[in-house]
Amino acid sequence: MPTTATKAKASAAPTHHHSTPAISLQQVGKSFGDFEAVKGLDLEIRKGEFFSLLGPSGSGKTTVLRMIAGFELPTAGRIELGGQDVTYAAPFERDVNTVFQDYALFPHLTVAQNVEYGLKLRKLPKAERTARVAEALEMIQLPKVARRLPSQLSGGQRQRIALARALVLRPQVLLLDEPLGALDKQLREQMQIELKAIQREVGITFVFVTHDQEEALTLSDRVAVFNEGKIDQVGSPSDLYERPSTRFVASFLGNTNLIDGELARQLTGSPALLSLRPEHIVVRPLDSIQESGTSAATAVIEEIVYTGPTTRFMTRTDHGTQLIVQEQNGATSSGATRGSTVRLEWPSRYNYTV
Amino acid sequence: MRLSAPAKITLRVFAGIVMAAIYLPLALVITNSFNATTSGSFPIKEFTTKWWVAAWHNEGVREALWTSIKVASVATIIALVLGSMVAFALSRYEFFGKNTVNLLVVLPIALPGIVTGVALNNTFKTVLEPLGIGLGLFSVIVGHATFSIVMVFNNVQARMGRMNRGLEEAAMDMGANMFKTFFQVTFPGFRSAFIAGGLLAFALSFDEIVVTTFTAAPGTETLPIWIFNNMSRPNQAPVVNVIAAVLIVASMIPVYLSQRLTGDDKK
Numbered sequence: 001m002p003t004t005a006t007k008a009k010a011s012a013a014p015t016h017h018h019s020t021p022a023i024s025l026q027q028v029g030k031s032f033g034d035f036e037a038v039k040g041l042d043l044e045i046r047k048g049e050f051f052s053l054l055g056p057s058g059s060g061k062t063t064v065l066r067m068i069a070g071f072e073l074p075t076a077g078r079i080e081l082g083g084q085d086v087t088y089a090a091p092f093e094r095d096v097n098t099v100f101q102d103y104a105l106f107p108h109l110t111v112a113q114n115v116e117y118g119l120k121l122r123k124l125p126k127a128e129r130t131a132r133v134a135e136a137l138e139m140i141q142l143p144k145v146a147r148r149l150p151s152q153l154s155g156g157q158r159q160r161i162a163l164a165r166a167l168v169l170r171p172q173v174l175l176l177d178e179p180l181g182a183l184d185k186q187l188r189e190q191m192q193i194e195l196k197a198i199q200r201e202v203g204i205t206f207v208f209v210t211h212d213q214e215e216a217l218t219l220s221d222r223v224a225v226f227n228e229g230k231i232d233q234v235g236s237p238s239d240l241y242e243r244p245s246t247r248f249v250a251s252f253l254g255n256t257n258l259i260d261g262e263l264a265r266q267l268t269g270s271p272a273l274l275s276l277r278p279e280h281i282v283v284r285p286l287d288s289i290q291e292s293g294t295s296a297a298t299a300v301i302e303e304i305v306y307t308g309p310t311t312r313f314m315t316r317t318d319h320g321t322q323l324i325v326q327e328q329n330g331a332t333s334s335g336a337t338r339g340s341t342v343r344l345e346w347p348s349r350y351n352y353t354v
Numbered sequence: 355m356r357l358s359a360p361a362k363i364t365l366r367v368f369a370g371i372v373m374a375a376i377y378l379p380l381a382l383v384i385t386n387s388f389n390a391t392t393s394g395s396f397p398i399k400e401f402t403t404k405w406w407v408a409a410w411h412n413e414g415v416r417e418a419l420w421t422s423i424k425v426a427s428v429a430t431i432i433a434l435v436l437g438s439m440v441a442f443a444l445s446r447y448e449f450f451g452k453n454t455v456n457l458l459v460v461l462p463i464a465l466p467g468i469v470t471g472v473a474l475n476n477t478f479k480t481v482l483e484p485l486g487i488g489l490g491l492f493s494v495i496v497g498h499a500t501f502s503i504v505m506v507f508n509n510v511q512a513r514m515g516r517m518n519r520g521l522e523e524a525a526m527d528m529g530a531n532m533f534k535t536f537f538q539v540t541f542p543g544f545r546s547a548f549i550a551g552g553l554l555a556f557a558l559s560f561d562e563i564v565v566t567t568f569t570a571a572p573g574t575e576t577l578p579i580w581i582f583n584n585m586s587r588p589n590q591a592p593v594v595n596v597i598a599a600v601l602i603v604a605s606m607i608p609v610y611l612s613q614r615l616t617g618d619d620k621k
Binding site for chain 1: 518520521523524525526527528529530531534538539542543
């Protein structure tokens, strides 16, 4: 089919679906004494993919990253990079590079020397080293700080230098350990955009560890959600957000209404737990006509919170279930008032069993 | 904390007394080295530089100085190598008996010098002499190394505790093996502590007398031993003053340097 072919060509990033995965973890486990940080993990990361490991602190995502880098050895299982077994290889024997959370720039070397360090170890000729360092600093838009020491840079600048230092080596895989965690919100959002642009430009597989669900959804082609040493779900951001497979995924990614009991039975015929996103629900007058293919519940509005672009309604259905509704402010505002009884309506396909 | 005026005055007076007690005798030694009389009578009636000339030409002083430099240098090198290796092991690895090793390494500095001296003296005389290693320069160096190691160890270990381990991981991540990581990243990280520790070790060894007394053979004379032996001789006393004056100045340099070095890293 010609259409699919052009499509695949157009989206440069995740093309090699059928080739060897960039990273493959097979039944990987890691214990620290009695504590099982990672439990029998299977994961495949595709070439050229922006892949995020998302989870709360202590969920095992950083341990997985450190095992891929070679800083920790797994206590069980096998790790492959580009089809080669590297389970017990030393960090300096793996074609991966890491951007550390605290950047880990060498304080006794200038910015240029920091970026050049790995190239020197690879014994590249001086001229090529200089050219590649200049190119890397150009890419992160900091060509002027080459002669400075890391201590003379701002946090955002250090972050970029750390990125340049890793990318200049053109590894198969770049590992990023919460690289934006130390930056303030504005800078972080700016860096997210740049990071994504750089990843698209260099086409290297990025494995990105974060506990920030919004960051993971914004940046990633695919995300693995970690929960207590295991992966609950792997999928594209929209997969995870709209079709969460577990209660944990549903509540960790954004806000959700978890519905069980009587209301669940009314909606799906079974009392199994449902996840329903607040923004999928619309508030309608009781006397309006229910559209086909929708589910509905009658509810009283108990509280209204105005947040600028949206308004949140805290409601209670006649089954006693609390439902939160998020409404875009603007032309379609319902104008519902506190204490009024309304009908909550949403497309039935959003009743998602978790 | 704000101090009341009387408290301030009292503290200043005390500080002044303590400083005077330390530094006036030092000043006295220096001025006395220019005193023409051999008895060091005060106030000085006639100034002279003849003792300085005499000290310069004194064979015993020269020999003792050379011995001291040899001892202090070798002891410092031993301390630098062993002290930083122990510090590295204790701050980077977990192993059985780690705390005990830590204590055993630091203990010699707390142990009275006389105990170290007697113990080493016994060991050399009863165990090593029959094996052909008697008291001499070597035994003095070993004696000095026991406490010099602590100087290096303490400095380096404190620094390593504060160093960012991520730096070593970063080096390995970029392809540096263990050896390169150590010399290109770890060592530059504690270099100033290493040098500071070495300077202190050298200074400590240079003026050591107790352990030296017990570990030196009769022919081996370090500068402090020479001073001690010659202080009571009336015609040598002025020369001793000269040596003391030189040592005051000379010992300030390493201490000053080591303070500067360790202070530098705080910024």
